[in-house]
Amino acid sequence: MNFKAMTALAGALAISAVGAANADPDDDTLVINEEIEMVTKTAAPEHMEYIDEIMSGWHFRSDETQALEMDDFDNPGMLGVESAIEAWDTVEGSAGKACSDCHGALEDEQMVGVRAVYPKWNENAGEVWTLETTINACRTDRMGAEAWKYDGADMTNMNALLSSISRGMPVNVAIDGPARETWEKGKELYYTRTGQLELSCANCHEDNYGNMIRADHLSQGQINGFPAYRLKNAKLNSVHARFKGCVRDTRAETFSPGSPEFVALELYVASRGNGLSVEGPSVRN
């Protein structure tokens, strides 16, 4: 290729990048398996001060990436769900029990709707629990099995399974009562500018959603689609793994997955998506 052709190509690339630069979230409609109708845009919950309309990250992805989520046969995240379906009925630990021994067969639908209300205040523990905390409590206290790594594959797959059976139901986490204090703490973290780049979650996902930061189309950073299968690392990603990556990108010292800070942040970010459909496992880039 001669030099002139190369610069022409590079020019074309730049033009397409600039064209994409004004890409607002699109107006496509998400229906999964031609059956589950998803709410991906809706009025912001009352507590939101600076945003009127909340949107799923799905609207900020390319048509190709969006399509992967519209059919379970194309969604690579469903492989994780399948492996969790097996784990659901697998006996583990000293009590000789499987999840299904306490919670019934998946077809009994006892677990439908659970994903939508987590993180949630746990009365006995006197703190807010994520779905991960709850699953690990079942494993250690009721099954006598070992806890799963907080953001390991087993845990994230199980979370994807519980999410998949609640798809289409509105996210509805409670932020009043005893959960309020944790929620406030999460809100403070959301607006704190961290790291040497001094960026907060809000700087990118509230002030600049719809804009391009280099090749990335900034979304509202909603977590209704988690766990999310990312084409970039070809696996299901937990909410806290995503938080960790975003905080790291501000050149900051991150918090750990499962830390009280990330639990609080999860409750707060989840509440910013109250009203959007549970969408996990979603597909993102």
Add this chain to the structure above:
Amino acid sequence: MKRAFSAAVAAFILATPATAEPVAPGDVVYEDGAVAASLTGAAGNPEEGAKVISTKSIGNCVSCHEVSAMPDVPFQGNVGPSLDGVADRWSEAEIRGIVANAKMTYDGTIMPSFYKIEGFVRPGNGYTGKGIAAEEIAPLLTPQQIEDVVAYLVTLKEE
């Protein structure tokens, strides 16, 4: 003849005090956001500046700004304004101030402070996610890189 010669020498000395230490981040004097004097005491190199602006591992300014004069740099962002014609809008001193610490010009801006080493919440060691001791924090750009960027930006004129 003699007079002309010493004037030239004087001009040379003024322009490049070769032994001068660069101004440290804490010693930069901002006047309404602007920084009058070169941080190195010398003019920067615009070609190096273009590299700093467009390279992800250095300034990565294009992650937020478009620069039409760099058509071969893909995926320019639009979180900040286009830098086209920036030298029509700002003086060299103002541009230096914005690049060194934009928060002195725009209160609370999202633009990172490229020549600052303190006042951070949970600073990390680069992009490792691990912490860094306060005394080990280096500014995001060196004084030379700042001057190179300034030297490039003052060429961005449209009028």
